[in-house]
Structure formats: C-alpha cells, structure tokens
Amino acid sequence: MDYKDNYKPLGAITTVDESDDRYIAHINEEFEVGDGDRIRLNVFLPRSGGPKFPVLMTATPYGKDVYVVLVSLTSFAADLPETMKSNHLSWEAPAPSWWCPHGYAVVIMDHRGSGASSGASRPFSTQNWDDYAKAIEWAADQPWSIGKIGLTGISYLALNQWPTAARQPRGLACMVPWEGLGDYYREGGRHGGIYHSFMDVWYLRQIMRNHYGNRNRSNGNWGPTSPEGKLGDSELEELHQRFPKFLLENEWIDDEWYKDHMVGENYSSIQVPLLSAGNWGGIGLHLRGNVLGYMRASSQYKFLRIHTGRHDLPYYFEPYITYQKSFLDCFLKGDDYDGWKTGKQAPVAFAVRRGTQSPGSMQGELEFKFRDEKEWPLARTNYEKHYLTANKMLSKEKPSHQRKSITDTRIDTFTNFRCSGEGIQFITPVAEEEYEVTGHGHVRLAVSLTDHKGESEPDLDVYVALRKINAQGNESSYSSSLGSPTPVVFGWLRASHRTIDPNPYPDSFHLPVPVPSHKRSDKKEVRNGEVYDLQIELWPTNVVVEKGEHLVLEISPKDPAGVDLFVCHDLIDRDERKLCGMNNIHIGKDYESYVVLPIV
Template sequence: MGEITEVDDSNPLYIARINEEIELKDGSRIRANVFLPRSGGPRWPVLMSSSPYGKDVPLMDRRVAAVPEEQRSKHTRFEAPVPSWWCTKGYVLVYHDHRGSSQSPGFLAPFSSQHYDDYAEIVTWAADQHWSTGKVGLTGISYLALNQWFVAARQPRGLCCIVPWEGMADLYRDATRHGGITCTGMNNFWFERAVRPVQYGKGRELSLHGPDSPEGNLTEDQLSENRENFPELVLSNEFIDDEFYKRCGACDFSKITVPLLSAGNWGGILLHLRGNILGWMRAGSEYKYLRIHTGTHDAPFYSSPAMDLQLSFFDCWLKGDDYGGWKTGKQAPVSFAVRKGNPGIAAVDEKEAFKYRDEKEWPLARTVYKQVNLTHKKELREELQSGSVSLLSVSRIRQNLQFFPSGERILFKSAPAEEAYEICGHPSVMLSMSLTNHPHDDFADIDVYLALRKFDAEGKEVFYTSSLGTPQAVTLGWVRASHRTLSPKPYPEIEGELAWPTLSHRRDDVKRVRPGEIYELLTELWPTNLAVEKGETIALEVSPKDVAESGLNTTNDALYRSEAKLGGNNNIHFGSQYKNYLVLPVV
C-alpha cells in the first residue's frame, strides 16, 4: 500500500497525490487521485467523483474548450470537477478509477452494483482521512452523475449531499433501450471510445488513453477477457427485468435522503434529461432542487453561474454556510430555461436568449393536458376526425440498406397559433397502427420513432442545441409495438399516477404483433419546454427509423433491426373508431 503513490506539487494551488491506494473490505484495491488545498485546513470537506474514463486521461482537444481558462490544469479531467478551482475554495477533491478501469485492478463491469458498493465504501474512507472534516459531497457529469443516485441510496457514512449533473437514473429507459429499441450507436461508441480498461496504456496515444499502469500492460485478448462486453449485454438482455438490468438498474430512490441538486439539459434528449427529472421526482430527500439549462453537454457545468451555484450548494451542506439560501427557501425547488424565440445553434449555454423561471414543483400544478388529434390529411387538429378508415403507409424495411431502413417520415402539422402558449412537461402520443406485407409472421414487430418539431411564422424549422452541440428537434419518443404494455406504477417512489404513459418493458408483458391486426401504441415523449408564439406551428413526426437529429444515439443493429423482424408496411389507421393523438402539457 502506498508504494506507487506519487506526490505532484508542481501546481501552486494544490498538492496532487497520484495513485493513492484504497483497500476495500474484500481486499481489492482502488486507486484514486487526491487533490489537497495549499491553504486553510488541516481538514477540509471532500468532493468525490468516479468513472471508468481514466482519472489520469487528459482532456481531448475538443473538450478543452468547454473548460474556462482559469479552470484548466494538467489534472483537469473529462466531466470531472477541476482541482485548480475547487481546492482554492477550501475543498479536497478525490477522483477514483472504479474497479477494473484505468489504474484500479479488477474486472471491469460498468453500471454494476459492485461499482456502486465500492464507491459507497470509498465515501466512508474519505470521511475518515486525517485531511477530511468527515463531510463528503458527490459531483460530476454524465456517468459521474448517474452513479451518485445509486451511492446515495446506500447511505454511506459521511455522505452529506450530491450533485448529479446530466446523469441518467433509469439505464433501460434513459439510455440503452428507448421504447424497447436498442440504442447501439451510443452503446458501441461509449464502450470502445470512452471506457478505459485497466493496463490500457503502452503503445497507445497518451492524449486519449493515459499513462501505463504500474503492473505493466495486457494484450488486446487479455483486455477483452478482463471486462464485460457492454454492447453485447444490452443486445442479449431485451427486457428491464432481465438479470443484467436487475444488477445495474435496481435502486430504491426513497432511500436517497441527502440534499441533492439535479441539473438537466433540455438538449440532453436520448441520454440524460429524463433521468435528471425522474431522479429528482423519485428521491426521498427533504431538500432537493431541480435545475434545467440549455447548451452543450459539459460547458454549462464549468460556466461561472453554474460554478457559483454548485459552490453555494456545497458550502451550505458541507461547511454550514447557507449564504445561498438553500435551507431558507431563497432557492426555488425548480428552475429552468424557458425556450422562447430562435437563438440559433450554439456551442455554449444560451443564457442571454433563454430566461429562467422559478417554480415550486414538477410537473407544474397548473398544467393542462391538451389532446391534439392527427388526421389523414397530415394535420394536427383539436377536432375529432370522422369518416371512413384511411391507411397511410409509414415504412417499408429493406434488408439491403445497411445503415438506415427505408421509409419516409410523416409530418402532422398544426395550424399557425392564434395566440402564444407554452408547452412545459411530459407530452405523449397515441397511434393506431398495423403491419402488412410482412415476410415472416412469427417474428413481426413495428418500431416507431417520434419527434416534436417547431416552425416559425415563415415556415422554417426552429432547431435547438443538443448536448453534442448539433441541431435538435424539440423532443423525441420511441415505441416498439411488442413492448406496448404500459406500467401502472413504473416508479414506486412517486406517489399517485404519472400524468404520462410509461412502457413496462417486462418480459411477461411482451405482446406479439400479428400482421393485419390493429394495435394502440401509447408512449411518452421526453419532457420538454417550448414557447410557441403567435403565427408559429408545431408538428409531430412519425418515422420508421432514427430521426435526423439522433446523433450518436442510433439504433441500426442487425439483430433487432432486421428484415425478418421489421419488414413490411407500417400503417396508421384513421377514422372515428381509431385513436391518433398528441397530448401536450400546456401552461
């Protein structure tokens, strides 16, 4: 213990202890970097982060721009708090590689209970160190955020508060299987490009993979054997109650009782936004706060307003200095950007364009759920449609198209708004659909991709900044017809019924799709905010494939997106006996 620890005192703002070894109860060793302030002390509160991304891996060039100049140092890491800033504010930073990643030996199993158990044990370790006041907070973006929910539910001694910043809370619904459809694009990208298995260094580009491990380096075959293949596990575990999701997704949010600040991003569709909102709703904390910003994935975390917000939160719960008003009611339980106007696509937080509004709850108590009907004329109308049945072909899948299946989108468009209104909350969609001309009846299914869009008074579509910095629709949704069963109580921690539908995704709830039969497909769109001004229109896109703004979150895998499963025509049925509508939460 301690033989490989190196002390780096080259920065005048902090002292870095690299590869501090932490022995766990089962004898395993976790390696961490510990950053100690040079002033104050001798004890400070502790901020912690953990990920499989490599505590020693420098920021890639494209990520450096997200971090302001005054926060950059050689120890600035991907999605993690910056020691050169936080140590000067009187905090110790601890950032560890979880078991089997980067410098921590062991078997790498991302999203595992083992990882969360390790993290909870390390929280108590940090609380007991001679340089610690015994009070610990958790922070970080994305993976560094999602694991905070699971650690907090374990209630480790010393944990006082958490800040999950753009982090999912339901791995299945938030990330890997939207609507039951496998998200292979992000799963593969994340596994191959972001995760850093232990002993990954020699012969590889330092800027991407970090230094060698003290024990030497493994071959590619050894590395493969020393970690789970996450994309394959997602493909082979189709249902939310399969063993893989039981292991990595089980969390009793009612046991999260420490103060929390959950920060989401309206542009974080497909990966993070839903988790920040639902995690906040599910948590049992007396003091919990929801903030929803705009802009790219990581830049808002490091912005001056966000840093000041986080500092006041941690100062309150870790130092007892509540100048920010977290205990007194000065801080609203909910605050978010209202997306009004068209600021264009930007790589930064659009604070100058979108004003923030404080609220007391989520969903907003004054919400009116307005049903807008789809018509065979590709309209969105408040009136119910009467008349005979019409069929509108949505897709024809062809196996020889390697990336995307064929089939054109259908855009159901509203009339121009006669007066301004605001959509704020959880929309949903109902479709009456059938499958015809399917080549293999025994394996039939229907995949539906949905996008809510906005057009200005001149008819030009208004795009918003995704977390990747690319153009994005207002919000998205998905449903696989065989997964159409709804869950009456998807989240036991939330009292009462949800105002939007949530698919069950349980193995026993799967329902076969038979060609020629008509099915009602009711599903949620991800939560959103949108101000619609006079003369503007909205539209609902229905598509058989990934919408244009899917980014890395594509679903083009051969096993689940095949001709044998999805070939044929998808049809939407219209008439007085069929239900086709969009539900909008209007405030």
Template sequence: MKSAHSSWETPDPGYWTKQGYIIVRTDERGSGQSPGLLDTMSRGTSEAFFDVVEWCSEQPWSTGKVGLLGISYFAGTQWRVAARKPKGLAAIIPWEGMSDYYRDRVRHGGILSDRFIDFWWKNGVQPNQYGMPGRAARKWGRDTIEGDLDKATLEQNRRNQTLDTVTHKFRDEDYYKTRDYSPEDITTPLLSVANWGGILLHLRGNVLGWMRASSEHKFLHFIVGRHDLPFYYAHCARLQRSFFDCFLKGNDEDGWKSGKQPRVKLCLREGDAGVDDPERELLFPHREEIDWPIPDTTYTKYYLTAEQQLSTTSQSNVTSFAYDAMEGKPLCFTHKTSARLEITGHIVAHLTVSASRSKADASPPSDIDLFVTLRKLDQSGNEVYFTGTMGDPVPITKGWLRMSLRKTNATNPGHHKYLPYRDYFSTDVEKIAENEHYEVDVEIWPTNVVLESGQSLVFEVAGHDTQGVGKFSHEHPEDRKPEDFAGINSIHIGGNHSFITLPVIARG
C-alpha cells in the same frame, strides 16, 4: 473555468481547491490504475463507490461530509451510490446524468440505442482498461503501474457493454436486475441539472430521478447548451459551490434550506438561439416553479387529422396513413399557432397502429418500432433547431416504443396519465398480428418549447430514426431484424384513435 488539472466531465481542482474543497478522483474498478473487473454501471462499481465515499469521510483531512459532482457517467453513478446511503454523503449534484440504465441509456422504449454505446465503449472505456498496453503513447494517461496485461487476460477482466446490451433485452434479466436500485431510497440533498437538448440520453433520467428521490431538500434545474460546456460556466460553478457550501459547510446564505431557493428552475426555449451558440443561449429567459410537473399544467389533446394537421377537436371520419416500416418517409402532422403556446412537461402520444406485409409473398411483420418526434417551425416554415448533446442540431424532443413491449403497469406509483410506466419484462412480450389495430401510449421525453403566433408544431411518426438522433441511433441488425419489422405500418385516425397530449402552460 478550467485549469491545467481539469479532466473531462469532472470538477476542476483549480477552482474548487481555492474555495476550500478537496477534490478526490477515483479510477473505477477495472479502469485506469484500479485492478478488477471492468463492468460499467454494475452493482460492483456501486459498491466500490460506496467504499470510496466512506473512506473519504473518515480521513483526517476530511470534515466527515462528502459531496458528489460530475457530468454524464460521473453524474449517473451518483444516483446509485446515494441510494445505498454511504456514511458521510451529504449532498449530490448529478449534472446531466441518467438515473435509469435500461430506459434512459440502453433501450429507449425497448429499442436498443446501440450506436452511442458502441462509440462510448470503444473510445472512452475499453482504451482505459486496467492493464491496457500503450495508454501513455496514445495520451490516455499513464501506463498501468503494475505492467500491461495480455489480450486474453484483458478480455477475461471486462464485461463488454456493446455485447451485453444486445444479448440482454428485458429488465427482469440478471444483467439489469443487478444494476437496478430504488431512487426512492435517496434521502441525500440533491440538485439535479437537466439539459433540454439531451433528448437521447440524460434528460429523462435527471427529471425522473428527481421526481422519485425522497430527499427533503431536492432541486431541479433545467439548462441548455452543449453537454460539456455549461458545467464549467462561472455562474454554474457558483451555483454548485453555493449548494455544497450549504450542505457540506453549513453556510446557507443563499437559502437552500430556508426556502429561498426555487424547487424548480426552468430555462425557457423561447425564440431561436441557433445551434451551439452559448452567447445566444444565455439570453433564454428563466422562470421559477414550485414543483414538477408544473401544478397548473393544462393537459391538452391534439388529434391527428385527415388533413395531416393537429387539432384540439376530434374528427368523426376515420382514415389511416401508411409508411414503410424500415425505410419510409415519416408521417408529419402540423399545428400552426394563432397565439403564443408554451409546452412544458411530459408528453404522451396515444396512437392506433397496425402492420401488414409489403407484398403478397412476404412474411407478415410480428412487431412495430415507433419513433416519434416533435419539431418547431418558424413563420416561414423553416425548422428551428436546438443544441444537442454533442453540439448537433436537434428537434424539440423524441420518444420511442417497441410494440411487443407495449404493456403498461398501471399499479406502479410511477404510472401517470402523462407518463406511462412499463416494466419491460420478458413476461410482457406480446407480438402483434397482421392488420390488427392496437391502441398504445408512447412516452415522449419531457421538454420545454415556446411557439409564437404563426409558428408551427410538427408531430412526426416513423419506423426508424430520423433527423436529430446523432450518435444515439437505433440500428443494430440483431435488434432490428427485417423479418420482425419489415412491412407497412399504418396510423389510424378519427374519433379517439390517435392524438398527442401536450402539457400546455397558459401564462404570458
């Protein structure tokens, strides 16, 4: 569903104009042909987006109703402008788009996800800055109409995200506060489309943005596949059009307002569709639900055992497993199923952890970074991979936590037994003491997977990135200083010390 006028991650004019829609693309402030300060995801860009929406609604060729549609950045910006309630905004479709700049994109559990930020900035943003010389020669669109800018002016006219995200660590800093907003302010009809494979960027934001939005008409769909493909599938374009036909044109043949459409629609990852194989992925079954999290979810504890298994029964004997924080092999705990097991929803890992120096003359660690992963193995013990954002093989899902930012805020409405809420404020920092035991809840990103009898679920704990992280790794030397983290980490098990809580759906 792409034409000659299509561009990356945006709706295709070749399709939409034939359906009676006008497509407006705008270069964000400081990029392309728009002068100004280049400062992505900032308050200024949201204010400019607000003006664009209102301008569109006032044009003589406009019905007065505006819809927003796009993938990734062009989805993430929708949440922010919708919360500002611009005149004319009638519907939004954030398709694979984060809603929380700090938690979804920059700092997973407080840990800087630097590699993708660096990749995105250097390959997608800075080369397109307003006034950047040589764009046409590099096939980055036309050169700036008003002429090139010199190096000093270009540097003055941008906020470098690769530097800002290293410097700014906490949500109570102005850098994040000025980017923050309340999803509860969103009342616009919305269709949030989350990709189960987006386990390091957009998945969480699509789900939590939907959960927090106050819209009367809001829908949550889950898909699979490479980040840039499903948006353009014919059946997905029809879905988008149906939603906009209802809320922009008043044509509700498909029942978005009447209740005919499901509030939540799942793609069930049952079986093995391979990696980056669209034809096989389209064979995954779907199921409709009335809400999210699924109301009849059975939250089930699986305890870590001395045999490195996962058991629904806790053990009385207490022991521990240790690993090197910076380079050690991950610890793995396995549950082999004896019957079909569906896991759909939010997962929490409740762990008892400690840290110690690796040798007597070393300095004791003052912090722990926890990297946790869920994996699926087939009956032969081979891992079943899923399609990640860039078509890469990924596990079921992942989660993270920096122990010095472990403090939760149980008074926040977003805090649930299945989803711990953290402010990540500078005032929350609590360093750890050597050999002290700490109990902590680690948020694991929402997921779906179905295991058949004889297949296995693996829970993995490490002090660093493991397979499946792709271009979203956490490895910045300023954020992961050996003097803070190097040493031996231990997971303590037995009794109620360490377990994961899985959202089990007991249906056939």
C-alpha cells in the same frame, strides 16, 4: 500470472505532485475492496486553510489520469475557462484548479477495472455503486477530510450518484448529478425497447480511456500504464465485459442480466440534499433521469435545474458554477448565503426556450432566460389532446369519420446504417396567440402491420419527434447535449413492448405519462392486419410557441433527423426480416390516435 501478484504494499504507489500552485495532488491513493481488488484515487488538497476540508468527490470509468487538456478532446479543453485548466483535469469531472482555491478537497476515483483501479470493469452495475459507497466512507475518514462528502460530475459521473446515494453511505452530505440518467434500461440501453446504438459509441469511448483496457498499448497518450503493468489480450477479455453484446442479447428489462444494472433501484431512499441539473437538449440521454431522479428522491432539500446547450460547458461556466458553489457551500460548509434552506432558492428553475438557439456555444447556453417554479410537474399544467386527422393536421376535436394513413417501412436498403422508409407529419394550426409546452407529454397511436413476409417473428418500431416551425416556415432547432441541432423532443416504442406498467418503479411516484413495462413476461405479439394501441412516452420538454408558429408531430419508422449520436438503428436489433412490411396509422372515430401536450 495474476495481476494481483504484482501488487505493492498499500500506499506504496502514492506520489505527491506539487507542480501546480493552486493545489497539492496526491496521485494514486488507494484502498482495498472485495476479491482483493484495489480502488485508486487522486486527491487534490488546497494549499491554504485546513488541515481538514469539505470534499467534492467523483468516480469515473474513463481514467482519472487521462488529462484531456494535454491528450484528447482538445475542442473540449479549448472551450473551457483558463481557471478550469490544469494537468489534472479529467473528462467530465470537477476542476481541482478551481475548487481547491475555494476551500474544497477534490477526490477523483477510478471505478474498478478502469484507469489505475484493478479488477474487472462492470459499467452500470452494482459493483460500481457498492465500490463508490465504500470510497465515500474512506474519504470521510481521511485526516484531510471534515467527514462531509459532496458528489459531483457530468454524465456517467452523474448517473453513478443516484444508486450510490440510495445506499446511504456514511459521510455523504449532498449530491450534484449534472446530466445523469437514472434508469439504465429506459434512458440508456434501450429506448422504448429499441436498442440504443449510442452504447456502441460509449463503450468504444470507455475502452479508449480505460487504462486496463489499453495495457497492451505503448502509446503514453492513453494515460500512464496502470500500477500492475500491461495486460495481454486474454486477460483483457476475461476482465472486461463487452457491452454491446450483452445489450443485444438482453432485450427485456426482467432478463437476468439487468438485475445487476441500474433498473430496480429505489431512489426514494435518497435523503441527502440534491441539486439535479438536466438539459432540455439531452433528449437522447440523461434528461429523463435528472427529472425523475428529482421526483423520486425523498430529500428534504431538493432542487431541479434544467439548462440548455452542450452538456459539458455549463458545468464549468458562469452562472452555473456559481450556483453549484453556493449549494455546496450551504450543505458542506454550513454557509447558506443564497438561501437553499430558507426558501430563497426555488425548488425548480429552468430555461424557457423561446425562439431558436445557437447550438454548441456558450452564447447559445445563455440565450434563454430562467424561470422559477414551485414544483414539477407544474401544477397548472393542462394536458391537451390533439388528434391526428386525415388531412395531416392535429386537431383538438376528434375526427368523426374513419380513415387509415399509411407510412411505408419496408426495409429494402440501408443508408448510413438506417432503415429506409419515410415518416409522416401532422401539424397544429398556426398559433393565433402564444402558448407554452412544458412537462411530460405522450403520443397514442392505433397502428397495424401489413404485408409482412413472415421470414421472422414480426415487430414494428415507431419513432416520434416534436418540432417547432417559426413564422417564416423554418424549423426552430435547439442544441442537443452534444452541441448539434435537435428538435423539441423525441419518443420511441417497439410494438411488442406495448404493455403499460401502472407501477414501473419501486418507489411508486406519480408520472403523468404511460410507461411501458418492458418485461419479457409482458411481451405482446404483432400479427399482420391487427390494430394495436401504442402509448409512447415523450421525454420531459419545454418550448414556447409564439404567434404565427406551429408544431409538427413526426411519426417515423427510423431515427428522425436531429438524433445526433443518440441513434437506435443497430442492424441486428432492427433486423429487416423482423421489421419489413407496412406500418399503418389508423385515425377516425373508432381509434385513439393523438398527441397529449402539457400546456402551461
């Protein structure tokens, strides 16, 4: 029997919950989309004002009814301000307990096949974006809506805003993507062509909170049973994709599977006011998307803000919640008391990372002062080359001799699922005066592979990290978006993916770093003994190097320390037969091996 056979008439499952004195909750409002599937939404309305309100909207794959305060992620809930907590707070979504008393209706939608919405789950796909666009138009037409919709939310609830806004749905008035990637291949699925193993963790999390994916569970802690009842294993297998499998099978961006998965979107068609909030510590996920999304959008009013610390906390805390509200008040209520339209608000503002951060706490979030800027990248940027030298230094002068530095990447054993083989470090001179690195850098290396045994088609993976060492000789760590210590910035590249695309995006904006094409049609062979030119993009970054401090460029055959869960170490993707051998870094007058630092 098909799950659709259990449908009740549209609207029959909607219930009203008035248990919270800060809002009225309409649970499981619904409308129909293609193939007869139904999108379910929770609508939270203010108890005063109205009868029509501006609408804050978000769409989730995790289950709108999995209330994290009561069920899971208790550390997340414990860290939130009391005003944000309620029985209806969803993971990474706006808090109705805070926004409704400020005069906003809040709508939280389950993506198709997730939570209470029926159908097949298709994360990161056009199905999600098309459904979301229809939901925006549905919300604009409701009797409690003034017809103006603002999108908001963290992570997946942010990344889904980019392609949805590009569809220009009727009623969409503005958007606040809070730490959300924009290019699924380069920022989420594969880093430099290397499979991003975090997707295994993400998929497990998505299934754990997906009510349809857990219909065979009787434990109510996973959220209420979906309206059509429980599904058996065979139905679940039919309805839900297995993400790691698809990602492993589709290494190249022009593979058929990616045509439906957030790699060819034209973000220049985004025209609504935009507040893109990134995180300097989001260097394994999201940050690049926030910066490039801001750069690519055609919006007249667009703003980039980059904070630090754990990715969930700033969204709910002062001063970040206040500037979100002032932005939304301007573009949804017409009240521009903070000057978003008049130029009072800088187009770009970011935390300047001077010193060391206390990872994972709100104290750490606020340790760095913000600075306003007029543009991104900063017009005054000087892109400095620092060459690798034979004595493992970084010099502004190109070496006049020729030499080869070797780092062993022979894969003999696995430790914690990581390939063996140590990297090599190159350091800048100790700073005699302070300087700042802000923007987009890249690493260029002349490399070769030797001693490959030929058991499989050879390849070579390169991971790079930029670290800061303080005057006492200790590394200055910063908070990753998960709250753990991380270095300044990362980069990745698989040698067979080394072809650079002069125009990687359809909107043709300028990015001051080389971007690999990652097309199967541009695949390059890797052979024993041949020297290849690798250009490795570093993600956007900021750090102040004070007097007595220096930077370290680490080049490694595996995940560097500080990647947290954002790892690239899958045993299938990084097959030891493919990657065994010696990686050689060539330096000297005949080779281009250097790091480009954006100095301001």
